[in-house]
Amino acid sequence: MRHVPYYPDEDSKLRASNVQVRRGGNCPNTLEVLQQLLRQEQGARLSDRVMLYLVTCLPSRNAPATERIIESFGVDTSVDFSRCIFRDENEEPASSYIIRSSATGSRTIVNYNDLAEMSFDEFVATAESLGSEDAWFHFEGRIPATTLQCIQWLRRSKPKARVSVEVEKPGREGLENLVAEADVVFFSRSWAEVRCAIAHFLPPKASGNP
Template sequence: MQKLFRLQSKGSSATSSQTSFSGSSSGEGSSTSTTHASHVSTATYNGNSNPSPKIGIFLVGATYLDTIMHVNSFPHEDMKQRSERFEQRRGGNAANTAEILGQDPRAKVWYMSSMPAPAAAKILLTALERNNVKTEACVFHSAQLTAPQAYIISAKDTGSRTVISHSTLPDLTLEEFIKRFDAARMRAVPDIVDMSCPFNWIHFEGRGPDVYKMINYVESIYIKQRWRQKLTISVEFEKGDRPGIPYLLKQADVCFFSKLYAQTLGFDRPEDFLASIKEFCKPTATLFCCWGAMGAVGLHLETGTRFSSSAGTVDRVVDPVGAGDTFIAGIILALGVRGYDIGRGLQFACELASQKCAQYGFSHLLKSIPPDL
């Protein structure tokens, strides 16, 4: 059994419909008011308070040192062009998500990643630790003296982000994961809402076969301890060409799909993509597909309820790098920490991702969102 989320309440402005999906088509029907009990703590959320105990969140992913060149338009091949702005900051999808989650006082966030030698990793860990993210679960490789690199060209006129990455770091192994995860869950208990259950939400980047084994291990522990109904396992599906990805679809309680993933499989509408991919997912899963400036769509498989939300409005887009990672953080915060229903959670995540595009980096991002949204 998995944690269940409330579908929608009267206060949500995201649209929902009870929909029967088949193939790549979707038919609209009557709205639903079905609700499911939430296992999220019932303590009242207050953006200005620092309540305790907290919701335990654990994230696993790859970490990069991003070098970002902001340009007015993408350069033509074999030409020179001046950058309007240059910056270097820690990157990596789950790492970006963790930094945002750590800004919520009700979340206790842990992050695990393969890292270079401690001296080279310092620049990668600083922003995370400054935002209350625990990094003790990271695995350091003393022979790796440089951080993984990602070079990003962010074009202002189209909003495109072109990424070239390089890493010689080995991916996390199952053995490393088990050792560090077990140690982390022992340390996490003292100030967690449910002291018997260290993490209520565990998120993975969908990077390959070893992630499948890691999730199997987590489930074996949580089932043995009778914690499984208190846990949400989410997986990000960014690239469709990674080995072992199809196996992860059946494991995730929450699936996050990128626009790139859907387009790689030949879809140009998120609704059609979710209608097709749902057959390969866990029957009780909740699916989300973020579509950039067009907003995002969600699908609750158990009831067939589809949700959609437009993107938030900002005066000027200055830095869209990490907007998708911000969307994921928004959903985890909304459903896993604040106890929002799915409709309101989707709206919150879209607004948060839009606000990310209006600022450079992730610092103090949650403060840009009204506490009652």
């Protein structure tokens, strides 16, 4: 993220007032929160009953970017990365470049992702390797068609599994189908503002004769 005093004009030069580099991603962030909650519940020790897995596409195992992502969870992390799908032909992860204007508070986001997305077959192979029948699967609603296939497979093959999904962009086609299939849904603010109807109640009329 680059903090700038104002949004720059095209083909201009502007000095940033601050630069921040963070690991992002809805699923990694969710795992980070779960890891913290487990630490609080168990004190300094993590529960042996709860296993946390990150299942996502990453660059090559030996890529410096992959090492930075894994290290960002901390040396004592309880997150298991063995089920990640490593794309050996890639060196860079999915990333976002954010320009934040101090003048208006606006955030302009430029995304980059050269990684091939996870396929349905790759998900099935990974889910079967976990073994547990009552696991909780959390999905990002980025590719609704593939995600819907994965959820429907879970309903057939692991009926005891719980499913949650994160829904962000209100204009993305197919997200409503994920909402209908999931047990728990996390809505973004933009989705709530655009897609959720707001009921307006008029005050009751005064009683009595005119």
